[in-house]
Amino acid sequence: MRRLFKFSLPVLLLGGSLVVFLWLKASQVPDQPIEAIEKTWTVTTVSAQRQSLSPTVRLYGRIESPHESHRRTAISADVQQVPVLAGTTVVPGDLLVQLDDRSLQLLLRQREGDLLEIKAQIESEKRRYAADLEALKIEKTLLQLGEKALARAEQLARTQAGSAARVDEAQYAQHAQTLAIANRQRAINDHNPRLTQLRARQQRAKALHDQVRNDLERTAVRALAPGKVTAVHVSPGDRVRAGDQLVDVFDTRLIEVRAQIPNRHLPTLRHGLSAGTDIAATANIEGRVRSLRLDRLAGKIEPGQGGVDAFFSFRGHAISIELGRTIALTIELPAKAQVIPLPATAIYGANTVYRVINNRLDRVAVQRVGEYDNGEQGSWVLVTGDAIKEGDAVLSHQLPGAVDGLKVASAPTGN
Template sequence: MDHKPLLTRVLIPLGILIFASVIAATLVISRPSATIRDSEEKSWIVSVVPAKPAAISPQITIYGKVESPFMTRLTAAIGADVEDVAIREGEHVQKGQKLIQLADSDYQLQLKQRNAELAEIKAQIRSELDRHKSDEQALEHEKTLLDLARKELDRARSLHRDNLSTQSHIDEAEQIVVKQQLAVNIRALSVNDHGARLAQLKARATKAEALRDLAALDVKRSSIKAPFTGKVTSVRVSPGDRTKVGDILVELYDHSTLEIRAQIPTQYENTLQQALASDTAITGFALLSQQTITVTLDRISGKIIQGSGGLDGLFRINDANKQLQVGRTLELRLSLPSISNAIALPREAIYGSDRIYRLAEERMSALSVERVGEMQMEDGNNYVIVKSSDIKAGDNIITTQLPNAIDGLLVKVAENTQ
C-alpha cells in the first residue's frame, strides 16, 4: 500500500496552517501601539437673561362664561288666545316694547261691567248726600211742627179748663203731638244713620274700584312688554295658541347687566379676596372677534357650586358689546396686585413648575422659585413671574431648555446673548 500520497495530503495543509499562524503572530507583535487620550467634557450652548427684580403686576389666565343675573321668563298672567307675536328669538328689544299680544275682548267686557258697578255706587253716594241734606232740613221743619202741635195741645187743655173746649179736642191735639213726635224721631234717626249708610256705600265703592282696577290690570296684562332693554333667547308661543295662567311665553335677559362667571384658582383666592376688601381694582381683558373686552372683578360668589373646584369670581363687563351672548365662553387675563422683587422670565427658563438654572462659573446651578403668575410683554410673548430670595439683580438666568439639564452641567453662553 502506498502511504506517500496520504502523507502529502496531511503535511501540506498543516504546513500552510503553521505558516499562517506565524504571519498573524508577527503582525500582531509589530502593530503600532494606540495613543491614549484624555476625554474632554462637552459644554452645551445656552442663552441667558440678566435677572431684574422689580415690582410687577402678574397676570393669570382663567376661563369664564357669560351670564346675566336678570334672566327673565315672562309668563301669562291671564288665560287667553295669542293674537300676535311681534318678536323672534335673537332679537334685541327695548324697554316697554310690545312682544306678544293676547286676546283681551273678554277682559274688556269685564272692565266695562266693573266701571258700571262703580258708577252706580258713586251715584248712590251722591243720592245719600242729597238725602242727608234734605233730612236735616226736614228735621228742623218736623221739630217746628212738633212745637206747634204742643202749643195747640196746651191751648186745648186751657180752653177745657175754662169749659170752652171738649175732651175730644184735647184728644185730637194729643194725637197730633204723638204723631209729630214720631215723625221727628224717624227723621232724626235717618239723619243719625247717615254716617253708617255713607260708610257702607264708600266701602262698596272701594271694593268696586278694586275690582275695576283688577279688570283693567287683566286688560293691561294681555299686552306682554319687555321689562328692560335686552335680548330674546326664546319664544314659546305662536298666534292662535291658548295660554293658561303661568305658561312661559318669552325668555330674555338684560344686556346691560351681563357679567362673566369664572372659577378662581385656589392659590389666588386669598389674593383676590384681600384686594376686594381693600377696594383694590382687579382688572383684566378678554378677546372677542379681535375686539378687547375689559372686565373688573365685582364680587366673589358666596358658595361653591357642586362639582366645581373652588369659588367663582363675578366680573363686571366695562364695555357694552352686543356681540356677547349668554353662555359664551371667554378666556380672561387678569392683572393681580403688584408684587415686589419679582422677576419676569421666558417660559423656556422654567423647568417643571418651580425650578430654574442660574449660570455660575460656566455651570448650571439649580434654584427653586415661587411661581406667582404670568404677564404678556409688549412683544406679545408670555413671561412667567417668579420670586426667590436666592436670585440677585444681574444674575444670569439660563433660558435654554436642555433635555439633560442637571445641576453642575457645563455650559457656554451663546455669543449673541453675552
Template sequence: MRRLFKVLLPVLILAMGVGAFQILKSTKSEQASPTVQERIWRVEVEPVERITASPQLELYGRVETPDLLRAAASAAAWVAEVRVQDGDVVAEGEVLLRLDERDFRPRIAQVEAEIADLEAQIASEKNRAETDRRALEQERRLLQLARDAVARQQRLKTQQVGAEQALDDAKRSEAQQQLVVSNREMAIADHPSRLRGLEARLASTEARRAELQLELERATIRAPYEGIVTGVEVTEGDQVSKGEVLVRLYATERLEVRARIPAPYQDELIAAATQGIALRARAMIGGESLTLRFDRLAGEADPSGVDALFEVEGEPGLVRFGQLLSVTLERPLREALIEVPFRAVYGSNRLYVVEDGRMHGIDVEPLGTRLGARGEERLLVRSDELEPGDALVTTHMPNAVEGLRVEIIGAEAADDAAGETGR
C-alpha cells in the same frame, strides 16, 4: 518500567502546562487604565431681568345680566300678534307681542257700570240726607204741637171739663210723633256712615277699573330697553293664563361676566377693590378681544373661592347671554418679577442657572402668567436668589440635576459664558 511511565506522563503534561502559563503571564504587555470623561450637555440660556408687571390669571366665566326680562301675560287672554323671534335685536319701545284687547274691554265696561251705579247711590244718599234734615224741622214742630195738645187736655181734665179719652188720644199722638222724630234723627246720624260705605265701594271699584285698564295697557308688550330676544314661548292664537311667560329679553348694555376667583387670589382681589384699583380683563371671541372691567365680588363665597363680576366695556354685540368665556384677568402690579418660559420650569417652582459651567437649582415663587413680547405665554416668578444677568437655563433637560456640567450655546454663547459669575 512501562507502569512507571504511565504514572509520570500525566504529571509531566500538567507541569508543562503550568510552566507555559507562567511564561505567558510574565511576558504579557501592561495596558493603561481607561479614563472616564464627564459628559457636557449643551443648553440655551437667557439673562435674568427683573421687571414690574401685572401677573395674569386665567379664569372661566359665564355671560349674565341683571336685566333679564320675562314678560308675562297681564291676564287670561288670546295671543293676537307676535312680532319677534328668538335672537332678534329690538330697540327700546318696540312692540314684541300683543294680546287680544277684546278679552279686556268687557270687564272694564262692567266695572264702569258699577262705578256709575255707586255714584248714583251716593248722590241719592246725599239728597236723602238733605230731605231728612228738612223733614226733621217739620216733625219737631209737629211734636211740639202734640205736646201742647197733651198739656191742654190735662188742664181741661183738671178743670173737670175735658174727657179722659181725649187726654189719652193726645198722649198717643205725642208718643207717635216722638218716635217719628227719633227715627228721623237716627237716619240723619247714620248718613255719614252710609256715605262712607258707598264711597269706599266706589273707591274699590275705581281701583279695580284702574287695574283692568293697566292690564289692557300691558296687553301690548314693548321692549323697555334695547336688547336681544332670548325666547318666544307662544304663537298667534294661543290662549294664555295670567302670569304665563310670553317672551324673554335681556339688555345688551347690562351684560356682565361671572367668573370664579380661586381662594388663593381672593384676598388680593378684595384688597384691590378696597383700594379702588381698577382691574381689567379680556376675553378672545372669534379673533376679537373683548375688554372687561372688574365691578364687584359676589355676596357669597365657598371654600373654593368667590365669584367676581366684570362689566363688559367692549362691543356687547360680541357676546350672548349664557356664553362661556375664557377670561384673562390683569392682577395688581408687582415689582421685582422675573419672566421665564414654561420650558425652564421643573416641577412647579424650580429653575436652573449656569454657574461655573454647572447647573444650579433655585426654588422660586410662581405669581402668575402673562403674554410675552412674541405673544407666547410666560410665567412670572419671584426669588431673592436670582440676580439680574444670571444665565437662566431655558433648555428643558430630562436629566436635570444639581451640578450637571453644561455648555452654553446660541448666538450669545460667548458673551453669556464670559458673564457667568460664581455665588
C-alpha cells in the same frame, strides 16, 4: 532519509509557529485607556432681574347678564301675536307678545258699571241726608205747634169749654210727631255708617276695576329696556295660563363676564376690592380688545367649583354679544415687588427652573406669581424664590433630559 523527513516536518512547523508567536508578542503595542468625553449642551439663558411688576392671570369666562328676564303671563288667555323671534333686538316699548283681551274688555265694562252704581248710591245717600236735616227742622216745628195745641185743649177741658176727645187728639198728634222726630233723627245718625259702607263697597269695586285694567295692560307684553330676545316659548293660537313662560330677553346695557378665580389669587383680588383698587382686565372679542373691570366676587361657592366666581363689567359703550359665550380674559393684578420675569419655557413642571452655575445646571424651586405681558416677547411668567439671586443665568428654554449637574455652555439672551 524519507522516513526521517516525514517525522521532522511537524516538529519544524511547530517550532516556526512558536518563533512567530513570540516575535508578534514582543512587538505588540501596549493598549491605551479610552477617556470618556462628557458632552456639552449649548443653551440660552436669561438674566434674573427682580422688579416690581403687575402679574396677569388668564382665565376663561362666560358672558352673562344680571338682568336676563323670563317674561311670564299673569292671566289665562289665548296668544294673539308674537312679533319677535329669538335673536331679535328690541327697544323699550316694543311688543313682544300680544294676548287676546276681549274677555277682559267685557269684564272691565262690568267693573265700570259697578263703580257708577255705587257712585250713584253715595250721591243718593248724601241727598237723603240733606233732606232729612231739613225735614227734622220742620218736624220739630210741628212738634212745638202740637205741644201748644195740647196745652190749649187741656186748658179748654179744665174750663169745660173743650172736650176730653180734643185733648186725646192733641196728645196723639204730639206723640206721633215725637215718634217721627225720633225716626228722622235715627236716619240722620245712620248716615255716616251708611256712607262708610258705600265708600267701602266703592273701594272694593275700584280695586276690582283696577285689577282688571292691570290684567288688560298685561295682555300686551312689551320690552322694558334695550335688549335682545334669547328664546320664544309660545306661538299665535296657544292657550297660556297664569305663570306660563312667554319669552326670554336680556338687557344689552348690562353685560358682564363671570370667571372662576383660582384660590391662590383670591386674597389679592379681595384686598384690592376692599381697598377700592381698580382691577382691570382685557378680552379679545371678534378681533377687538375690550376693556373690563372687576365689579364683585360671588358670595357663594357651588359644589364642585375650584374657586370663587368673579364678575367683570365692560367699560365704555354697550357691547353686542351672545349670552353664554366663553371668552378668554386677562386680569391685571396689583403690582408685586421683587418678582422675576421669565419666559414660560423656562418653567419645568409646575415650579422648577434651572440656573447655570459654572457651566452646570442647578435645579431650584420657585413660586409662580402670575403671567406677565412682555410686549413683543409674548407672555412671560412672574416667579419668586429665595434660591434665585439677582443676575443669575436661568435656562430660558425646554432642554430634553435636563437634570441637575448637566454640563452646558450658555449663550445669554438678556431680558
